[in-house]
Amino acid sequence: MGRKAIITGVGHYAPPKVLTNQDLMQMVDTNDEWIFSRTGIRERRILEGDRGSSYMAHQAAEMALKNSHTDPKDIDLIIVATVTPDTLFPSTACRVQDMLGADKAWGVDLNGACSGFLYALSTGAQFIESGMHQKVLVIGADKMSAIVDYTDRTTCILFGDAAGAVLLEPQESDDPHTGVIDAILRSDGEGARHLYMMGGGSLHPATHETVDNKMHYIYQDGQTVFKFAVKGMADVSAEILEKHQLTGKQIKYFIPHQANLRIIDAAARRMKLNDDQVVVNIERYGNTTAATIPLALSEVYYDNKLEKGDYLVMAAFGAGFTWGSLLLRWAI
Ligand SMILES: CC(C)(COP(=O)(O)OP(=O)(O)OC[C@H]1O[C@@H](n2cnc3c(N)ncnc32)[C@H](O)[C@@H]1OP(=O)(O)O)[C@@H](O)C(=O)NCCC(=O)NCCS
Incomplete structure (x- = not known):
C-alpha cells in the first residue's frame, strides 16, 4: 500500500465587481x-475596497474546508501561491492562517x-x-488589479482577480494512479526579461x-x-501523457492556465x-494568475462534472519563465 495525496475539498472566490471589455x-x-x-x-473580476489577496484566499479556503467538513484547527500546512501578496512580509499564508483560526498550521507563500x-x-x-502531514491547504490567489497599469492597453x-483552494489529505492505495500522480515542473530564468514587475523588490526598492x-x-x-x-505548455502536457502511457481520449478534463484561448x-x-474535454472560463475571468486552475477546477467540481476515477491534466505557463503539467486522478 502506498500513501497518496488526494483532493478532498474544493473552493473558489471571484469578487462580484465585473470589468467588461x-x-x-x-x-x-x-x-x-x-x-x-x-x-x-469578455470580462474579468475586480476586488474592491481595502482588501488584499488574503481576503479572496480566505473565502476560497473556507469553501474548501466546508466542502470537506474539515475543522481549520486540524490543518497542518497552508501554501498560498501568489504574486500579489498582501505585503512582502508577513506572508499571505500567515494572514490566511489567522483568518481561518488554523491554530496548529504553518504557512508559506510560493x-x-x-x-x-x-x-x-x-x-x-x-x-x-x-507522511509528515495529514491536511494541507493549497491556495492560488491573485489580486492582479493591484499591479496592472490601467492606461496600458497591452x-x-x-x-483579473480571484482565488481557488483545495484541501489535500492522504489515502492508502495499491494503485499508483490515485490522487496527485505526477508533475513535470520547469523554470527558465532567461525568460525574466520578457515578463516582470521591476519595482518594489530588493533590486529596485520603492522610490x-x-x-x-x-x-x-x-x-x-x-x-x-x-x-x-x-510551446512550453503544449510540450509538458503531451509529455506527462506519454510518460504515463495515457492518450488524450483517457483524460476526462484538461484544466489549463487561462492566459489566452x-x-x-x-x-x-x-x-x-475534443473541445468538451478542455475547461475554459477565460471569457468570464481573464487571467487570474495563480487562481486560474483552482478556480476552473472548482467550477467543474460544483457543476457535478467530476467522477471518482477521472483523469485530469493541469498545465500552466508564466513569469520566470515557469511552466509545468500535473496528472491527477479524481479520488472522491
Ligand atoms: C498580449 C497578447 C494578447 C497580444 O496579442 P498579439 O496578437 O500578440 O498582439 P500584438 O502584441 O502583436 O499587437 C498587435 C497590434 O494590436 C495592438 N494592440 C495591443 N493591445 C491592444 C488592445 N488592447 N486593443 C487594441 N489593439 C491593441 C498593438 O499595438 C499592435 O498594433 P500594431 O500592429 O499597429 O503595432 C498576446 O501576445 C498574448 O496573449 N501573449 C501572451 C500572454 C501571456 O500568456 N502572458 C503570460 C502571463 S501568464
Whole structure:
C-alpha cells in the first residue's frame, strides 16, 4: 500500500465587481472585437475596497474546508501561491492562517507566477505522501488589479482577480494512479526579461523614481511570451501523457492556465483533445494568475462534472519563465 495525496475539498472566490471589455473601452484605446478575438476574454473580476489577496484566499479556503467538513484547527500546512501578496512580509499564508483560526498550521507563500498553483499543489502533495502531514491547504490567489497599469492597453485587458483552494489529505492505495500522480515542473530564468514587475523588490526598492517610471506594474513582451507559452505548455502536457502511457481520449478534463484561448487551444491540439474535454472560463475571468486552475477546477467540481476515477491534466505557463503539467486522478 502506498500513501497518496488526494483532493478532498474544493473552493473558489471571484469578487462580484465585473470589468467588461466595454468598460475598458472607456479607459484605453481598445475594443471588444480585438480583445475577444486575440485572447478569448469578455470580462474579468475586480476586488474592491481595502482588501488584499488574503481576503479572496480566505473565502476560497473556507469553501474548501466546508466542502470537506474539515475543522481549520486540524490543518497542518497552508501554501498560498501568489504574486500579489498582501505585503512582502508577513506572508499571505500567515494572514490566511489567522483568518481561518488554523491554530496548529504553518504557512508559506510560493511565487511561481501563473504556474504557482501547480508548483504549490505538487509541493503540498509531497508533505502528504511523505507522511509528515495529514491536511494541507493549497491556495492560488491573485489580486492582479493591484499591479496592472490601467492606461496600458497591452496588459490591462488581460488580468483579473480571484482565488481557488483545495484541501489535500492522504489515502492508502495499491494503485499508483490515485490522487496527485505526477508533475513535470520547469523554470527558465532567461525568460525574466520578457515578463516582470521591476519595482518594489530588493533590486529596485520603492522610490519616487520607481513610481514615476511605472515600475510597480506588470510589463510583458506579449508576442515573445506567447511563443514560449504555446510551446512550453503544449510540450509538458503531451509529455506527462506519454510518460504515463495515457492518450488524450483517457483524460476526462484538461484544466489549463487561462492566459489566452489560443495558447490553450495549441496545448489541447497537441494532446488530441475534443473541445468538451478542455475547461475554459477565460471569457468570464481573464487571467487570474495563480487562481486560474483552482478556480476552473472548482467550477467543474460544483457543476457535478467530476467522477471518482477521472483523469485530469493541469498545465500552466508564466513569469520566470515557469511552466509545468500535473496528472491527477479524481479520488472522491
Ligand atoms: C498580449 C497578447 C494578447 C497580444 O496579442 P498579439 O496578437 O500578440 O498582439 P500584438 O502584441 O502583436 O499587437 C498587435 C497590434 O494590436 C495592438 N494592440 C495591443 N493591445 C491592444 C488592445 N488592447 N486593443 C487594441 N489593439 C491593441 C498593438 O499595438 C499592435 O498594433 P500594431 O500592429 O499597429 O503595432 C498576446 O501576445 C498574448 O496573449 N501573449 C501572451 C500572454 C501571456 O500568456 N502572458 C503570460 C502571463 S501568464
